[in-house]
Amino acid sequence: MSENLPEAHDASHGTALVSHDDPFADPGLPAHEPRRTDIDERAAKRAERQVSLMFVVSMLATIGFIASYASIDADKIVYIFPLGHVSALNFALGMTLGVALFCIGAGAVHWARTLMSDHELPAERHPIEADDDVRNDVIEQFKTGAAESGFGRRKMIRNTLIGSMALVPLSGVVLLRDLGPLPEKKLLHTGWDKATQSSPIKLVNMNTDEPMKPEDIVQGSLTFAKPEGLEESAEDFQQQIAKDALMIVRIAPGDIKDAESRDKGFEGILAYSKICTHVGCPISLYEQQTHHALCPCHQSTFDLADGARVIFGPAGHPLPQLKITTDEQGFLIATGDFDEPVGPSYWERPR
């Protein structure tokens, strides 16, 4: 390779010897060394072809992407070592798009490194301030302008200007309101609020869509319930169930530590809101031996045997408990809403 190099370059190497008079003298830039493609036209042509080849491969890969999108069946599964069984379509799309992008990048890098000019160009740094004449002139102009505007003399204009300037950023602050909306009273009422003593709402099992009797709920079981009348086909089902969802557990009445909580339940059957009071994740990691319910998001832990008191984690309030009883036919019913808002805490929360 080196037989192609001009002799001068070999000689130029090592010329920047340090002068003994000034050991700290600026050595300057090292001499420019040409690349092989700069001095060998054949090498340059070859590099050009390589770059073009990569761009062409990229084009082909893009065409392959479109072709595989159009032709491969989405359900087809193939075995590819070492990935195992994968969807043929996913694999083809990812592979072709990856190759297309990689070849553009690799071609561009190769082009820049072999063919574009690589002459070193020093860009010296200078102080960025203007020279004294310009600065004095600007200061003079500013003073003249200030004097002509009477800014210092007409205090009312000055003060109102300052006032208006100070207030302008408030419009930006107000725009932060869009981060809302605040929950207002939406969390105060759930789908259970239509229940009254005279027209109670039955608790309906989420699995079977049937109302439940106390004998259906055995100790150590976990059941999810929704209010009767809330159908999954309803347009706002997701909004409603996000507030109405219940988890129903049965704990031996003697094991329930909180008397108020025991009274709200029915023979040890307790109906708690399924929504964490921290940021509103659905929680139902219920441990039937410890009676702890855990939130998978931030590990808030509630003791369902003690009024769903928070025993660990960031939640600020116990889980709201729905007061339940039975009707004449023996079905579990609610005769009113939760006592407190369900879901995450917010500033206006009453308690």
Next chain:
Amino acid sequence: MKKLSARRRHPLAAVVVLLLALAATGGLYAAFAPAEKAQADSSAQSLAIDEGKKLFAVGCSSCHGLNGQGTSDGPSLVGVGSAAVDFQVGTGRMPAQQPGAQVPRKKNIYSQAEIDQLAAYVASLGPGPVTPTPEQYEPSSNDVTNAEQVAKGGELFRTNCAQCHNFNGKGGALTNGKYAPSLEGVDAKHIYEAMQTGPQNMPSFPDTTMPEEQKREIVAFVRHTNDEASPGGLTLGSLGPVTEGLFGWIFGLGTLILIAIWVAAHTTKAKKS
């Protein structure tokens, strides 16, 4: 009355009273004794219970008490039913290797016949969920029905199970070292029994709140997620954003950084090439 009290000191009075008492006891027994028990005495069932009692005395009684009544080391087994025994012993969880937050799954050392005998004995202590039959837990082998079961089971799984066992049944952490185990490679029977009986800290899902058919659908879904190929290739454990993000940051970005270093470190100067 006078006659009776006049003869109460008669030498035969004690014999008469004894005869009357014996007749009353026998009559009461005949009236109240459970019929099945009386019939079972010579059947294979009672032999299994006897054998099970012996196995129980050797393998289980040190924690659960000689009569399964429970001690400070283990809960009472009255009323847990044969399904619980079949699950706990069949998955190797019982006998427990050591006390701890949770008893892990391990190699089962009992034969199915021995497990059935143990189960028969424990079931005789009190009524409880009965070991299911294959018709109860095996999902349909018919393609159309099975696909339907998988779809319904997926919905039920997301409502009832996914919060602990992960959306793909890979399991997850609970409090204080407890965890929800992975459902990969678990027998259909054991999944069904776990739902029935609620082993350890898992809540139970009795037939009254989750009918048999729904349990079968959940089994069908779990089997489907275990068997189905991953459309994306590497699943990275199917754990969600944690492993995927870690993989992206370490391998994706790491590779890019290495390439950038390599590109910058290799000059194309003629001198070096």
